[in-house]
Amino acid sequence: MEAIGHNHSFETALADLVDNSIDAEASHVLIRFVRDSGRLRSLYVVDNGQGITPDRINDAMTVGGRRAYAAADLGWFGLGLKAASFSQARQLTLLSQAKDSPAVGRRWSLDNARTRFLCDIVPGYFAASELGQDRGLPGTGSGTIVRWDEVGGFPATDKPEQVEQFISRKISVIADHLGLVFHRILENGRVTIEIDVQDARFDTTSRVRVDPINPFDYHRTGATGFPKDLVATAGDHSLTFRCHVWPPRSTARQFKLGGRPADHQGMYFYRRDRLLQPGGWEGVHVEHPKLQLARVEVEIDSDVEALLRMNPEKSRVQVRPEFGQACASARAEDGTTFDDYFAVAERVYQEGNKRRRVRKPMIRPGRGFTPGLRDTIESEIEALESDPVDLRWRDFDNDQLFDIDRGEQTIWLNKRYRKMLLGDRHAGLNDLPLIKTMLYLLMEDVFQGEYLGPRDKDNIELWKSVLTTAVRAERR
Ligand SMILES: Nc1ncnc2c1ncn2[C@@H]1O[C@H](COP(=O)(O)OP(=O)(O)O)[C@@H](O)[C@H]1O
Ligand SMILES: [Mg+2]
Structure with a gap:
C-alpha cells in the first residue's frame, strides 16, 4: 500500500481521480479544499456520475480490483483510486450513491491497512448526508465523493498568508495540469471541472473553472505542409505520428505550458482522448532548444503494446526498444522522415529568430483585441x-x-x-x-x-x- 503511486504528484493524483469521474460519465467534477480554523484539513473530489452500487464498493476499494472495461474507459489497472490517494493522503474515504440504490461508504487509513489490510464501513446515513449536500453540481440522482484526510503536502500551519498562498498556487498548478491532460474532453464539453475552497468561516467561495489547454492550438502553422502524419509499422501494428511545427516565439499559454518553451517539445501521447505524457522525445532525438517548435501528437488507442505501454500512474509512456526502430522507419505519404521533420522545425525556429531581430519592436496591443x-x-x-x-x-x-x-x-x-x-x-x-x-x-x-x-x-x-x-x- 505504501509503495504504490510513488510517481504521483499532487496534480497527477487528482487527474487519476478525475479519470474515474469521467469513466462514471459525470458531467461535473468539483475539487474542493476544506479549511477549518485556518488549517487545510481535507480534500474532496465530488462528481455527479453514475456512482457505485453497494455490491461494487468493495471492489472499488480493492487494490488491483479490476472490472470489465468499456472501449472508451480511462481506468485500466484497478489501482488509480488507491494509488493516487495514498500517494498524497493517509486516509481515503469513498462515498457513493448509484441511482435507486442506498448511499454507501468505505474508509481506509494507511495505519489500519498496515496491520489488518481491511477497510472500514462508513454508515450509510453518514454517506447519504455528505452526498446530499448541495455543492452546486447539477443533480443526477447519483454521484461519488472521494475524500482525502491527513494530506501530506498540506501546510502544517494556520497562518493565513501561508495557507492562502499555498491554496492559490495549488489551484493554478491543478488547473494547468488538468486543463492540459483533459483538454480534448473539456473542449468537447463532456465534462466541466471546477476547483474551490470551503472555509467553515465563510459560506461563499469563488470557483475556478478548469479551461482546456490544447498544446497544438496555434493560430497558423509554423511551416507549410504541416502538420504531417508519419506512419510507423512494427509487425502487425502501426502508429501514426502527427508532426506539428509551432510558429516561432509564441507567448501563448498553450505553447509555454507554465515553463520554458524548450521544455515542451516532443511526443504527446493520447489514450482515449486523455493526454498521458506532455512531451519528451523518447530516444528519437535529444531535447534541444532548437527543436522547441516540434510537437508530435500520438494516439495510442489501438493495440500498440509491442511498442510502448503506460505506467500505472498514467503519467508517462514507457517505450520498448522496438519503438526507436519504428520511428526511424516512419514515413509520411510524401516520403518525409523524422529527420526531415526535425530539420524543418529547426529551420523555422532559426529563421523566426532572425526575422524577429530585424523587425522594429512595437508596443503590444492591449484591450480590444482578441x-x-x-x-x-x-x-x-x-x-x-x-x-x-x-x-x-x-x-x-x-x-x-x-x-x-x-x-x-x-x-x-x-x-x-x-x-x-x-x-x-x-x-x-x-x-x-x-x-x-x-x-x-x-x-x-x-x-x-x-x-x-x-x-x-x-x-x-x-x-x-x-x-x-x-x-x-x-x-x-
Ligand atoms: N468517481 C467514481 N464514480 C464511480 N465509480 C468509481 C469512481 N471512482 C472509482 N470508482 C470505481 O472504483 C473502481 C476502481 O477505481 P480505480 O482504483 O481508479 O481503478 P480503475 O479506474 O483502473 O478501474 C473503478 O473501476 C470504478 O468502478
Ligand atoms: Mg481509475
Missing part, C-alpha cells in the same frame, strides 16, 4: 517595454472615425459607426478585429517616444481625414 491576435502579434514582433495600446469605442461629438489619446495609450473609435460596421454581429470588447488590427498597425508608432513630432501630427490628421471619408462612404 487574445489570439495578441499572441500572433507578440510572436511576430518584439514587444517594447511600455503599456499596451488599447482600441476602444466611445461617443464622439463629431463624425471622425477615430482619435488618438496618448495619455490613455488608446485609439478611440467613434461609436456612431459601430453598428454599421458590425452588421448583424454582436458588439463586444474584442469586436471587429480586422479594422482594429489595421488601425493598430498603422498608428502604433505614434505612441512611441516622449512627444508627437510634427510629422506624426500631420500623419494623424491625414489618416483622420481619409479614413473618415472612407467610413462615411461605407455607411452610404
Whole structure:
C-alpha cells in the first residue's frame, strides 16, 4: 500500500481521480479544499456520475480490483483510486450513491491497512448526508465523493498568508495540469471541472473553472505542409505520428505550458482522448532548444503494446526498444522522415529568430483585441517595454472615425459607426478585429517616444481625414 503511486504528484493524483469521474460519465467534477480554523484539513473530489452500487464498493476499494472495461474507459489497472490517494493522503474515504440504490461508504487509513489490510464501513446515513449536500453540481440522482484526510503536502500551519498562498498556487498548478491532460474532453464539453475552497468561516467561495489547454492550438502553422502524419509499422501494428511545427516565439499559454518553451517539445501521447505524457522525445532525438517548435501528437488507442505501454500512474509512456526502430522507419505519404521533420522545425525556429531581430519592436496591443491576435502579434514582433495600446469605442461629438489619446495609450473609435460596421454581429470588447488590427498597425508608432513630432501630427490628421471619408462612404 505504501509503495504504490510513488510517481504521483499532487496534480497527477487528482487527474487519476478525475479519470474515474469521467469513466462514471459525470458531467461535473468539483475539487474542493476544506479549511477549518485556518488549517487545510481535507480534500474532496465530488462528481455527479453514475456512482457505485453497494455490491461494487468493495471492489472499488480493492487494490488491483479490476472490472470489465468499456472501449472508451480511462481506468485500466484497478489501482488509480488507491494509488493516487495514498500517494498524497493517509486516509481515503469513498462515498457513493448509484441511482435507486442506498448511499454507501468505505474508509481506509494507511495505519489500519498496515496491520489488518481491511477497510472500514462508513454508515450509510453518514454517506447519504455528505452526498446530499448541495455543492452546486447539477443533480443526477447519483454521484461519488472521494475524500482525502491527513494530506501530506498540506501546510502544517494556520497562518493565513501561508495557507492562502499555498491554496492559490495549488489551484493554478491543478488547473494547468488538468486543463492540459483533459483538454480534448473539456473542449468537447463532456465534462466541466471546477476547483474551490470551503472555509467553515465563510459560506461563499469563488470557483475556478478548469479551461482546456490544447498544446497544438496555434493560430497558423509554423511551416507549410504541416502538420504531417508519419506512419510507423512494427509487425502487425502501426502508429501514426502527427508532426506539428509551432510558429516561432509564441507567448501563448498553450505553447509555454507554465515553463520554458524548450521544455515542451516532443511526443504527446493520447489514450482515449486523455493526454498521458506532455512531451519528451523518447530516444528519437535529444531535447534541444532548437527543436522547441516540434510537437508530435500520438494516439495510442489501438493495440500498440509491442511498442510502448503506460505506467500505472498514467503519467508517462514507457517505450520498448522496438519503438526507436519504428520511428526511424516512419514515413509520411510524401516520403518525409523524422529527420526531415526535425530539420524543418529547426529551420523555422532559426529563421523566426532572425526575422524577429530585424523587425522594429512595437508596443503590444492591449484591450480590444482578441487574445489570439495578441499572441500572433507578440510572436511576430518584439514587444517594447511600455503599456499596451488599447482600441476602444466611445461617443464622439463629431463624425471622425477615430482619435488618438496618448495619455490613455488608446485609439478611440467613434461609436456612431459601430453598428454599421458590425452588421448583424454582436458588439463586444474584442469586436471587429480586422479594422482594429489595421488601425493598430498603422498608428502604433505614434505612441512611441516622449512627444508627437510634427510629422506624426500631420500623419494623424491625414489618416483622420481619409479614413473618415472612407467610413462615411461605407455607411452610404
Ligand atoms: N468517481 C467514481 N464514480 C464511480 N465509480 C468509481 C469512481 N471512482 C472509482 N470508482 C470505481 O472504483 C473502481 C476502481 O477505481 P480505480 O482504483 O481508479 O481503478 P480503475 O479506474 O483502473 O478501474 C473503478 O473501476 C470504478 O468502478
Ligand atoms: Mg481509475
